[in-house]
Amino acid sequence: MSRPWWLIPCALLGLTCGEGGGYGVDYDGTWIPVIDMHLHPGDWDAIPPETQTFLASRFPFPLNLRPDRTADQVLSATGIVGELDRGGVHVGVLFAVYAPRTVGVATNELVEAGVAEYPKRLLGFASLRVDDWASAGEGELDRLEEALAEPGMVGIKLAHAHMHFRMDDPSYFGIYELAGRLGKPVYLHTGSSSFPGIALEPAYTDPAYLEPAIAAHPQTIFILGHLGYDFVDHEIGELETCIELAHKYGNVYLEPSALGSEGADPSGENYPTILRRIREEGLVDRLIYGSDGPQSPGFVGEYLERTVTAMERAEYSADDARALLSGNFIKVFGAEAGQ
Amino acid sequence: MKRSPRAALALALALLPALPLGGCVNDDVHLYEVTLRGEIQVPRGGPYSGHVHLELRHARSGEGGLAYPLRRITTIELDGVGPFEETFLVPTDEGEGLVAYAWLDRDGDGLLCAPGTSDELAGLREVDGFPAHALEVTILLEHPCAGAEILYAP
Amino acid sequence: MSVAVILSLGTFFLGAPAGPADAAASASAPATSTPEVAEVPDEEAPPSPHTRGLGVDVESVAHQAAAGFSGDGRWQVGASAGYPWWGARAQLGVGHGLSTAVELQSALARRWRPAIGLTSLWLDRPRVRISGELLLGWLFQVGELARRGPNAELRLRLALRLRRAAPYLMLGSQHTLLASRTTIEAASGTTVRWSARGEWTGWATLGVVAAVSRKWGIDLAADLTWVDAPATAAIPGAHIGLVYGGFWR
Numbered sequence: 001m002s003r004p005w006w007l008i009p010c011a012l013l014g015l016t017c018g019e020g021g022g023y024g025v026d027y028d029g030t031w032i033p034v035i036d037m038h039l040h041p042g043d044w045d046a047i048p049p050e051t052q053t054f055l056a057s058r059f060p061f062p063l064n065l066r067p068d069r070t071a072d073q074v075l076s077a078t079g080i081v082g083e084l085d086r087g088g089v090h091v092g093v094l095f096a097v098y099a100p101r102t103v104g105v106a107t108n109e110l111v112e113a114g115v116a117e118y119p120k121r122l123l124g125f126a127s128l129r130v131d132d133w134a135s136a137g138e139g140e141l142d143r144l145e146e147a148l149a150e151p152g153m154v155g156i157k158l159a160h161a162h163m164h165f166r167m168d169d170p171s172y173f174g175i176y177e178l179a180g181r182l183g184k185p186v187y188l189h190t191g192s193s194s195f196p197g198i199a200l201e202p203a204y205t206d207p208a209y210l211e212p213a214i215a216a217h218p219q220t221i222f223i224l225g226h227l228g229y230d231f232v233d234h235e236i237g238e239l240e241t242c243i244e245l246a247h248k249y250g251n252v253y254l255e256p257s258a259l260g261s262e263g264a265d266p267s268g269e270n271y272p273t274i275l276r277r278i279r280e281e282g283l284v285d286r287l288i289y290g291s292d293g294p295q296s297p298g299f300v301g302e303y304l305e306r307t308v309t310a311m312e313r314a315e316y317s318a319d320d321a322r323a324l325l326s327g328n329f330i331k332v333f334g335a336e337a338g339q
Numbered sequence: 340m341k342r343s344p345r346a347a348l349a350l351a352l353a354l355l356p357a358l359p360l361g362g363c364v365n366d367d368v369h370l371y372e373v374t375l376r377g378e379i380q381v382p383r384g385g386p387y388s389g390h391v392h393l394e395l396r397h398a399r400s401g402e403g404g405l406a407y408p409l410r411r412i413t414t415i416e417l418d419g420v421g422p423f424e425e426t427f428l429v430p431t432d433e434g435e436g437l438v439a440y441a442w443l444d445r446d447g448d449g450l451l452c453a454p455g456t457s458d459e460l461a462g463l464r465e466v467d468g469f470p471a472h473a474l475e476v477t478i479l480l481e482h483p484c485a486g487a488e489i490l491y492a493p
Numbered sequence: 494m495s496v497a498v499i500l501s502l503g504t505f506f507l508g509a510p511a512g513p514a515d516a517a518a519s520a521s522a523p524a525t526s527t528p529e530v531a532e533v534p535d536e537e538a539p540p541s542p543h544t545r546g547l548g549v550d551v552e553s554v555a556h557q558a559a560a561g562f563s564g565d566g567r568w569q570v571g572a573s574a575g576y577p578w579w580g581a582r583a584q585l586g587v588g589h590g591l592s593t594a595v596e597l598q599s600a601l602a603r604r605w606r607p608a609i610g611l612t613s614l615w616l617d618r619p620r621v622r623i624s625g626e627l628l629l630g631w632l633f634q635v636g637e638l639a640r641r642g643p644n645a646e647l648r649l650r651l652a653l654r655l656r657r658a659a660p661y662l663m664l665g666s667q668h669t670l671l672a673s674r675t676t677i678e679a680a681s682g683t684t685v686r687w688s689a690r691g692e693w694t695g696w697a698t699l700g701v702v703a704a705v706s707r708k709w710g711i712d713l714a715a716d717l718t719w720v721d722a723p724a725t726a727a728i729p730g731a732h733i734g735l736v737y738g739g740f741w742r
Binding site for chain 1: 576577600601603604634636637638718719720721724725726727728730
């Protein structure tokens with residue numbers, strides 16, 4: 001039996017996206033492999049105290065008495081692969097983060113080590129510090145380029161709201177130029193966040209402010225994370241702006257992580273509504289799946305289940321589901337990562 | 340040795356007041372009152388109408404790899420450019436040093452350079468002399484659409 | 494320091510029964526002892542007026558532990574371990590339908606609550622006991638969610654008396670006052686403002702204390718606690734404990 005077309009990029013990536021191993025989901029009678037493009041490795045000690053308290057307060061008792069143990073169980077590369085196994089996710093993408101004000105620091109080296117440990121299961125996104133951009137920006141770009149040269153490092157992670165730099169400030173456009181030159185897509189957190197220390201002004205959260213950067217860098221792929229979701233008020237937020245940008249620019253992709261979680265979408269209505277809007281706008285071929293895990297034990301699998309439910313409610317076909325859960329990721333990253 | 344229950348109860352009650360020695364303060368916040376006097380200026384011939392958004396920030400916060408600049412303390416709105424005098428409460432446990440950042444809201448939308456609008460000016464100055472209850476600063480708004488982060492070198 | 498004080502109180506109570514308990518232990522077994530009780534040779538306590546005719550003529554430590562109450566002249570100590578809770582407790586019957594208690598409670602060695610308490614037996618029937626208890630103590634919690642403050646707990650216990658076991662249900666309402674301080678240093682001087690919030694913990698323990706002998710019992714229970722409700726969700730726990738007791742007069 002010949003292999004389906006969408007397994008070819010998997011082979012290029014060196015991944016085993018076959019039906020074996022229990023990975024994937026059964027959607028409308030069709031087996032679909034899953035790639036989770038949004039996972040955060042880390043170390044409890046590299047999270048600022050204020051955020052440690054914030055995170056601890058969200059853990060149930062008695063896990064909140066030893067949040068370090070709970071977090072370290074799932075934040076290591078081994079812990080994340082365990083969460084992927086539990087969730088039926090074959091491949092995960094680890095994000096480096098430099099956000100000392102909010103979520104803390106997960107270095108490029110940490111991500112590289114995780115990818116090196118599980119090269120068949122994990123890919124990585126590098127990032128950089130922007131705290132002292134005027135004097136240290138050039139050096140940070142050089143370090144970013146070095147990190148992207150490491151095996152399995154396939155993209156760049158940015159979070160303007162967490163890192164505190166304006167989306168429209170051309171001083172930082174060198175990051176997008178580098179991404180375009182190296183063929184590494186850029187993931188951008190859009191929308192608000194309930195983390196302490198976040199910059200909530202629209203210039204740091206509203207994807208409309210990204211348009212000058214997107215327009216100026218057509219060779220760079222921009223993945224709009226969280227679709228501009230309002231995590232403070234649990235509302236759909238700037239989805240329409242994301243849709244507009246995706247229609248206007250072929251280099252814009254969309255990622256629906258975290259917004260469909262129990263905490264972010266208590267009514268369970270927002271996630272299917274968002275997926276339905278994207279299908280209605282004919283943009284399913286731009287949608288790339290991510291969970292924003294591991295967060296807590298079991299979250300990766302739980303988010304996948306919620307996504308499947310939301311897709312069913314949004315009347316996604318099996319082809320739509322495959323595009324979201326793995327096909328579009330392979331389309332965007334397959335060639336680059338396979339080199 | 341025989342001990343009566345009354346004696347036991349009495350001892351327990353007598354020792355009860357010792358329990359607070361273990362501490363009873365949960366959040367212990369230290370605020371330092373600062374009266375900031377100064378002037379918001381714009382370049383000669385530049386726009387001067389509109390409210391001014393003035394932010395007070397710590398220069399440095401955090402430790403080691405988690406150190407970062409410009410932790411926000413508070414934001415207020417001034418009637419316009421020119422002299423001002425405002426009193427702030429600075430949380431001294433959350434950072435060191437003071438930085439004042441301001442921008443002129445020319446179009447009154449409350450946003451610095453929203454998409455599709457004309458440029459608005461911003462400026463930043465480190466406030467010398469903190470901690471002291473009376474401080475002075477002059478901020479020249481000369482940078483179009485600049486966030487505080489790009490104007491400050493730690 | 495406060496924990497040590499409470500522990501020393503526990504030692505005080507533990508030391509109390511040595512003389513009188515020995516005296517009680519020297520009493521001869523009651524003539525009405527059933528074969529079941531007679532199986533336990535070290536049981537030499539006098540019969541309880543409430544247990545005659547039930548096949549259990551003596552007040553076992555298990556029954557005292559289940560009710561959280563010791564009758565006049567009786568004492569007991571106990572320790573339990575589990576997830577997440579463990580604890581130690583000493584109780585002493587002082588007559589007039591009251592018993593006193595000293596207790597140390599902990600969750601994962603990060604949350605501690607030493608307390609002293611007074612228990613009142615509200616209903617004392619051959620097969621059922623209902624007691625109420627007031628505990629006053631101090632809460633210490635270390636770590637990311639550190640908190641400390643005076644704590645009070647009201648407990649209601651329903652205990653049944655079976656032949657060699659005492660199933661029980663304990664419902665608790667635990668309240669802690671958490672004070673915070675804001676110090677404002679102004680040119681005109683320093684002012685201090687206090688504020689407070691409460692932490693409420695709802696508690697339900699469903700368990701059984703099995704009588705190994707009249708003096709020894711084993712406690713097995715499920716703990717359903719809602720710490721800092723309603724802000725925080727909670728995972729149920731369970732514990733196993735050992736109780737031992739006797740007479741002090």
